[in-house]
Amino acid sequence: MDIAIHWTFLPHNDPDASLAFYRDTLGFEVRNDVGNGKMRWITVGPADQPGTSIVLEPPAADPGVTDAERRTIAEMMAKGTYARIVLATADLDGTFEKVQAGGAEVVQEPTEQPYGIRDCAFRDPAGNLIRINELR
Numbered sequence: 855m856d857i858a859i860h861w862t863f864l865p866h867n868d869p870d871a872s873l874a875f876y877r878d879t880l881g882f883e884v885r886n887d888v889g890n891g892k893m894r895w896i897t898v899g900p901a902d903q904p905g906t907s908i909v910l911e912p913p914a915a916d917p918g919v920t921d922a923e924r925r926t927i928a929e930m931m932a933k934g935t936y937a938r939i940v941l942a943t944a945d946l947d948g949t950f951e952k953v954q955a956g957g958a959e960v961v962q963e964p965t966e967q968p969y970g971i972r973d974c975a976f977r978d979p980a981g982n983l984i985r986i987n988e989l990r
Contacts, residue, residue: 858906861897861909862908862909862939863908863911864908864910864911864937866912866979867892869892869912871979871980872896873887877898879956883898883900884896885897892912895910895912896909897909898910913931932981936982937982938985939983940985941985941987942987942989943986946964946972946986949974950963954976958978960976962975964988971987971988972987973988
């Protein structure tokens, strides 16, 4: 079987702030930007991985989501407990410095974890947890 990760979705509540974070701070290329206002879908990804993308989406766009669920999603996003993604880099310290200098909220500085991974963590402008693992 040959299966690849093609898209994953993360919510945003401010498309311009999310775009700036993923494009300018993380250095991802913008692959698509559709919609307007808060109802905007932005597709980004690493330039050297054209087949893997993150779609930044408005969490309230799904018509099947109730108003109560929208409030819960907004509360969880504000606490940073709604969504997460794990990225990887060969230069964790350099990446940490660049992301921190970009103004991202630091959750954890580079740390050797007891389960054998060295990583750090940030929150994006929507509160999503971004963990960055060091490739070894």
